[in-house]
Amino acid sequence: MRMIFGLVLLAGLALAGFAIHTAQNRFSQYKSALASSQQAVVPVKDVYVVRRQLRYGDPLRPSDVRSISWPANSIPAGAFGSMDEIFPQGETGIRTVLRVMERDEPLLQAKVTKPGQEAGIAATLTPGMRAFTLQVDVNSGVSGFLRPGDRVDVYWTGGGGDGGVTRLIEPNMPLIAIDQQTDEQRNNPTIARNVTVEAPPAVVAKLAQAQATGRLSLALVGVQDETESESVEATLREVMGAEETAARRDVCTVRTRKGSDVVLIPVPCPADG
Incomplete structure (x- = not known):
């Protein structure tokens, strides 16, 4: 009886050891996969996009923009990276939209005026x-x-x-x-x-x-x-041809008035000299 109990105990210990060994291997594989995935993550930065469609002449307000993560190596030129850049402290004038922007489109400097500047031609000139x-x-x-x-x-x-x-x-x-x-x-x-x-x-x-x-x-x-x-x-000469152009030069006109109308009458041109 004691021998059977001992054999069962040994079998249980063996199974427990196998389970622990398997769990350790799986945990090591998980850690390796996690480390690899972290190395493959693309670095990002905050970029501000519009929350809704904005059209030419619309005022830009803080409630119209939000930040999202954007790949750091492909940030659009002229993008804003902070709310302070979009709405500088101490500036009381608002920015005005110069070009249509769709929802979630990056907000760019070329698409809005400077704070307090109107959306006129001067704001768009290069x-x-x-x-x-x-x-x-x-x-x-x-x-x-x-x-x-x-x-x-x-x-x-x-x-x-x-x-x-x-x-x-x-x-x-x-x-x-x-x-x-x-x-x-x-x-x-x-x-x-x-x-x-x-x-x-x-x-x-x-x-x-x-x-x-x-x-x-x-x-x-x-x-x-x-x-x-x-x-x-x-x-x-190129449009009408040389001959017709020469013919047009040989015809002159005389202005004559018939009532309130002025009529041009073609006549032969006088000889030179």
């Missing part, structure tokens, strides 16, 4: 650049389909040999305002009277001279188009 306004109509302004954020090629048409010339004077110019509207999310077509472009002072001088001496026309550049138009020029 350092060193100037805002310059061009006069357009339904024809020269791409039938009203322009909006802030688009890019255009600017053509000048003026006097010259063979009846005038049209020349590309500045390609890929960014539009920052249409009339008084600077909201890039505006989608409804509007017949604009003025468009405002962003350009360095040297280009502003060229545009001012071109606008004063001829007529400007705009050509819309595609959103995905990264090419830059080369030097382009067209004369009346």
